[in-house]
Amino acid sequence: MRAEIISVGTELLLGDIVNTNAQFLARELAQLGFGVYYQTVVGDNPARLEEVVEQAKQRSEVLLLTGGLGPTDDDLTKQTVARLFGDTLVLDEVELEGIRQFFKNRSLPMGENNIKQAMLPKNGKKLLNPNGTAPGAMFKDDDKYAFLMPGPPREMKPMFLNEVRPILLKMQDATIHSINLRTFGIGESDLENRIRPLLMGENPTAALYAETGEVHVRVTARAKTTQQAAALCNELAEKLKQELGDLVYSENGDELEATLVHLLARKSESLATAESCTGGLLSKRITDVPGASEVFGFGACTYTNQMKQKVLGVNPQTLQQHGAVSSQTAAEMAFGIANFAGAQFGVGITGIAGPDGGTPEKPVGLVYVAVCHGSTVAVKKLQLGGRGRQVVRRLATQHALDMVRRMALGLPIEKAGYFEKGTPADLQEV
Amino acid sequence: MRAEIISVGTELLLGDIVNTNAQFLARELAQLGFGVYYQTVVGDNPARLEEVVEQAKQRSEVLLLTGGLGPTDDDLTKQTVARLFGDTLVLDEVELEGIRQFFKNRSLPMGENNIKQAMLPKNGKKLLNPNGTAPGAMFKDDDKYAFLMPGPPREMKPMFLNEVRPILLKMQDATIHSINLRTFGIGESDLENRIRPLLMGENPTAALYAETGEVHVRVTARAKTTQQAAALCNELAEKLKQELGDLVYSENGDELEATLVHLLARKSESLATAESCTGGLLSKRITDVPGASEVFGFGACTYTNQMKQKVLGVNPQTLQQHGAVSSQTAAEMAFGIANFAGAQFGVGITGIAGPDGGTPEKPVGLVYVAVCHGSTVAVKKLQLGGRGRQVVRRLATQHALDMVRRMALGLPIEKAGYFEKGTPADLQEV
Numbered sequence: 001m002r003a004e005i006i007s008v009g010t011e012l013l014l015g016d017i018v019n020t021n022a023q024f025l026a027r028e029l030a031q032l033g034f035g036v037y038y039q040t041v042v043g044d045n046p047a048r049l050e051e052v053v054e055q056a057k058q059r060s061e062v063l064l065l066t067g068g069l070g071p072t073d074d075d076l077t078k079q080t081v082a083r084l085f086g087d088t089l090v091l092d093e094v095e096l097e098g099i100r101q102f103f104k105n106r107s108l109p110m111g112e113n114n115i116k117q118a119m120l121p122k123n124g125k126k127l128l129n130p131n132g133t134a135p136g137a138m139f140k141d142d143d144k145y146a147f148l149m150p151g152p153p154r155e156m157k158p159m160f161l162n163e164v165r166p167i168l169l170k171m172q173d174a175t176i177h178s179i180n181l182r183t184f185g186i187g188e189s190d191l192e193n194r195i196r197p198l199l200m201g202e203n204p205t206a207a208l209y210a211e212t213g214e215v216h217v218r219v220t221a222r223a224k225t226t227q228q229a230a231a232l233c234n235e236l237a238e239k240l241k242q243e244l245g246d247l248v249y250s251e252n253g254d255e256l257e258a259t260l261v262h263l264l265a266r267k268s269e270s271l272a273t274a275e276s277c278t279g280g281l282l283s284k285r286i287t288d289v290p291g292a293s294e295v296f297g298f299g300a301c302t303y304t305n306q307m308k309q310k311v312l313g314v315n316p317q318t319l320q321q322h323g324a325v326s327s328q329t330a331a332e333m334a335f336g337i338a339n340f341a342g343a344q345f346g347v348g349i350t351g352i353a354g355p356d357g358g359t360p361e362k363p364v365g366l367v368y369v370a371v372c373h374g375s376t377v378a379v380k381k382l383q384l385g386g387r388g389r390q391v392v393r394r395l396a397t398q399h400a401l402d403m404v405r406r407m408a409l410g411l412p413i414e415k416a417g418y419f420e421k422g423t424p425a426d427l428q429e430v
Numbered sequence: 431m432r433a434e435i436i437s438v439g440t441e442l443l444l445g446d447i448v449n450t451n452a453q454f455l456a457r458e459l460a461q462l463g464f465g466v467y468y469q470t471v472v473g474d475n476p477a478r479l480e481e482v483v484e485q486a487k488q489r490s491e492v493l494l495l496t497g498g499l500g501p502t503d504d505d506l507t508k509q510t511v512a513r514l515f516g517d518t519l520v521l522d523e524v525e526l527e528g529i530r531q532f533f534k535n536r537s538l539p540m541g542e543n544n545i546k547q548a549m550l551p552k553n554g555k556k557l558l559n560p561n562g563t564a565p566g567a568m569f570k571d572d573d574k575y576a577f578l579m580p581g582p583p584r585e586m587k588p589m590f591l592n593e594v595r596p597i598l599l600k601m602q603d604a605t606i607h608s609i610n611l612r613t614f615g616i617g618e619s620d621l622e623n624r625i626r627p628l629l630m631g632e633n634p635t636a637a638l639y640a641e642t643g644e645v646h647v648r649v650t651a652r653a654k655t656t657q658q659a660a661a662l663c664n665e666l667a668e669k670l671k672q673e674l675g676d677l678v679y680s681e682n683g684d685e686l687e688a689t690l691v692h693l694l695a696r697k698s699e700s701l702a703t704a705e706s707c708t709g710g711l712l713s714k715r716i717t718d719v720p721g722a723s724e725v726f727g728f729g730a731c732t733y734t735n736q737m738k739q740k741v742l743g744v745n746p747q748t749l750q751q752h753g754a755v756s757s758q759t760a761a762e763m764a765f766g767i768a769n770f771a772g773a774q775f776g777v778g779i780t781g782i783a784g785p786d787g788g789t790p791e792k793p794v795g796l797v798y799v800a801v802c803h804g805s806t807v808a809v810k811k812l813q814l815g816g817r818g819r820q821v822v823r824r825l826a827t828q829h830a831l832d833m834v835r836r837m838a839l840g841l842p843i844e845k846a847g848y849f850e851k852g853t854p855a856d857l858q859e860v
Contacts, residue, residue, distance in 0.1 A: 010637060011637075011639055012456070013456055013466045013467065013469065014456060014457065014460045014466075015452075015453045015454065015455070015456030015457030015458070015459075015460060016648070018448060018449070018450055018453045019448070019449055019453070019469075022445075022449065022471070023442075023447070023448045023449070024445065025445070026442070026443055026444060026445030027445030028445070029445075030443075030444045030445060036443045037472065037473055037475070037478055038470065038478070039442070039470070039471035040469070040471075041452070041468065041470075042467065043467055045467070048467055048468070052468070070618065070640070071618065071619045071622075105815065105816070106813060107845075108617055110619075111619035113622070113623075130816075131817065154642075154821070275710075277717075278714075278717075279713050279714050279716070279717025279718070279729070280705075280712070280714040280717065280731065281710070281717075282710070283709050283731040286709070287707075287709025287710065287711075287733065290784070290785055290786060290819060291786075292733070293733050293734070296733055297733050297734040298732060298733060298734070298737040298741070299709070299710050299730075299731035300728070300729075300730055300731070301703075301713040301728065301729035301730070301731070302728060303723050303726055303728060303729075304723070304728070306727070307727055307728045311741075355720055356721075389718070389720060
């Protein structure tokens with residue numbers, strides 16, 4: 001069966017945002033076994049939208065539309081598609097009440113045009129949106145389907161997964177099973193070379209997705225039943241895991257921070273963080289995980305030397321002799337925060353995130369990450385230059401999370417130096 | 431003049447990569463004053479590509495194509511477009527020699543199909559590619575132009591800027607100017623209702639873009655000269671600013687955190703943050719801004735009551751009487767962190783980010799944000815439920831940043847209670 005993706009929005013035509021929705025839906029449709037031969041972007045213009053939808057309807061059975069469901073005047077997608085699918089819109093009292101509540105709960109005034117969002121297909125189907133005020137809509141004309149979803153990805157993705165995907169699965173008479181092996185510590189090309197023979201299959205498939213500082217191996221199988229699909233998937237995933245070993249940090253969808261929080265919770269151990277160049281990003285990522293309070297009580301963002309001394313007890317002599325960006329300072333930060341917070345694990349991060357502040361000896365992108373447990377500290381020196389401030393910060397926290405994970409699991413940390421409390425943490429000797 | 435973007439590649443249809451090329455070109459075309467009403471993605475299939483190019487050629491004067499110039503067999507873009515533009519391909523000896531050299535320098539074998547890359551328009555024009563082996567091509571048929579560029583962004587972008595853009599500039603006898611007014615504190619519908627008459631113009635135009643917790647008003651004007659375009663833009667922007675007043679926090683592209691950091695730097699004032707439910711997100715956002723160290727020295731992520739007492743000096747009785755999530759605790763956190771860090775402004779954030787931990791009296795999404803300066807503290811009670819943990823956290827930091835901005839500028843903070851140090855910060859009285 002054929003499907004097309006139509007993205008509606010002037011902000012896409014003007015290049016104000018990247019069309020990540022199209023990628024998400026394309027990947028999902030490929031996994032569901034739909035043939036996708038066209039993607040189109042069109043603005044909030046009824047005539048042009050009509051032209052695009054009409055053409056797509058002739059070519060494909062399933063149309064996935066995103067965008068154009070908001071309350072503002074230029075959002076006309078629903079009306080246009082309803083007409084082309086021989087349907088009309090009627091006021092849905094339940095949705096209207098929900099929108100009223102939304103505004104009431106927030107003590108915000110509700111505009112007249114918010115009512116438009118509660119206009120839904122008479123013959124088609126409403127698609128629930130628990131993450132926003134605009135519900136989605138399904139229209140059906142003979143064997144042709146159009147699914148209208150909101151533009152913001154955080155509303156669109158859950159709506160697709162919960163409301164649209166089950167309908168598409170039924171249409172395909174197939175089930176899909178996926179396992180996502182998340183790896184840290186190996187680059188995309190290296191990973192590809194290492195598992196190349198396992199990437200060749202047709203069903204199950206394995207594909208690589210590079211994210212900032214990690215690579216995912218997504219294994220997907222299609223079969224009549226869930227059990228068959230899962231069995232196919234597991235077989236390939238096992239081979240991959242054998243090849244990749246402890247580079248794989250999760251296979252249940254957990255991100256690195258969630259993997260770590262759950263690991264420490266299982267072990268009843270706790271963690272405290274001391275950050276300089278990452279400025280709170282590490283504690284932010286840890287507390288992104290619901291339930292983080294079980295293992296995390298305190299994070300300090302010590303941006304000045306004064307605060308590194310006052311909160312973490314970093315020796316002023318250390319700062320003078322080695323500088324704030326040094327393995328010695330990172331190590332003392334880790335011990336200091338663990339001690340201050342009474343945590344088993346302490347992390348210290350110090351570096352130069354850029355764009356300014358670099359010197360020939362300590363260039364932008366130089367970051368030291370230290371993780372301590374008991375009286376031992378492991379310190380890693382990272383050279384992350386040339387990739388911009390946000391990427392430097394992100395990568396530094398990736399390394400920190402993985403180092404704690406490895407220490408908690410008793411795994412070695414590659415390219416790190418190990419030191420005892422009170423001794424010089426001099427990475428030159430490593 | 432009209433332009434369209436056509437992206438060629440199966441990897442886009444399968445969702446293996448995000449179409450960042452389309453965004454780049456869309457933005458460039460908008461700035462050049464081209465009207466772009468369609469973007470299309472199509473695979474490496476001659477019949478479908480022909481259909482798409484033919485349709486685009488009927489609708490628009492300029493076609494920008496990316497992808498499909500590689501040496502592999504499925505790359506047929508050049509042949510297809512040449513035929514549709516009444517041109518043929520001939521071997522370009524200079525390019526062929528360049529490709530030969532490329533392989534020789536890298537000691538790689540050159541395949542027969544690499545010769546295809548040196549086939550270039552007989553009547554059209556070759557577009558140089560110093561960053562890869564595939565040159566681009568321009569085809570011209572009467573007043574219609576097609577520009578074929580490679581798919582990899584690091585080859586496409588320089589080719590566009592150096593080879594294509596100069597031709598387009600000559601075709602366009604116009605320039606574009608934009609101003610982006612960023613607002614906080616008003617929803618999209620409200621904003622639209624308030625400035626509706628100003629959204630109606632054709633040139634300059636004003637359009638709304640909703641982000642999480644803020645709305646942008648983008649003003650764009652087209653004119654013969656940059657000065658004329660800027661003048662048109664400024665005129666409309668002034669009217670908008672008059673209507674929106676201090677809801678507009680920046681018009682130079684700065685995000686809220688950058689606006690605040692620069693404001694405090696100008697005033698030589700400093701800020702310290704104490705976060706509970708936001709877990710470091712606020713300090714992370716502040717330190718996202720290069721040069722944040724000028725105004726920011728310390729952020730504490732105090733996730734437990736114990737740490738709120740130890741670091742911030744929050745009164746144990748306060749925690750017992752009012753709870754950790756209360757206006758009183760938020761106020762004491764703000765005073766405590768400002769005092770601890772020796773900063774002029776202190777922020778305290780405490781709340782329930784969810785998904786668990788809510789009660790009927792204190793539901794998920796309840797957040798108190800306090801900002802102190804001198805002996806005065808302003809506290810805001812926010813009800814942010816129903817939008818997920820990450821959004822609650824993001825919105826809480828938005829309010830915090832805006833509250834500091836307002837206090838630093840001497841502006842009132844809507845719906846906030848003001849209290850003096852040492853007095854009960856009881857929001858019930860507001």
